[in-house]
Amino acid sequence: MTLRSYLAAAALMASSAAFAFHCPADMKKIxxxxxxxPKLSAEQMSDVKKLRADGxxxxKAGKHQESVDTLAxxxxxxxxK
Incomplete structure (x- = not known):
């Protein structure tokens, strides 16, 4: 492998790790x-709880970008915010 390949792989792993730590922080905020x-309708409350559980x-499945998007x-x- 070339140096660029190593750097690209390292950057990818670092960004994945960053999202892995982002998920629990978002879950805690929720x-x-x-x-x-909060003053939410029953439907909104149900949606939030489902999104939180899905996130x-x-x-846990290692799909951190999808988790971050769902929790958002x-x-x-x-x-x-």
Whole structure:
């Protein structure tokens, strides 16, 4: 392998690791917001809980980008920045 290939592989692994640590932080933010009993409709609450659970499952499956994207949807409903 060339030096470029090694660098590209290292960058890919580093970005994957960054997303791996991002997921739990997002889940914690969602959990904290839910603990404050936000004013959401029953449908919104159901959606947020499902997105939160799906995000955790994706994280555990190693699909970190998908997890981050899913958790971002829940955070948008909860208006978490």
């Amino acid at each position: 959990d904290e917001a839910l603990a404050k009993s 955790e499952a994706l994280h 949807k829940a955070m948008k409903v909860l208006e978490i």
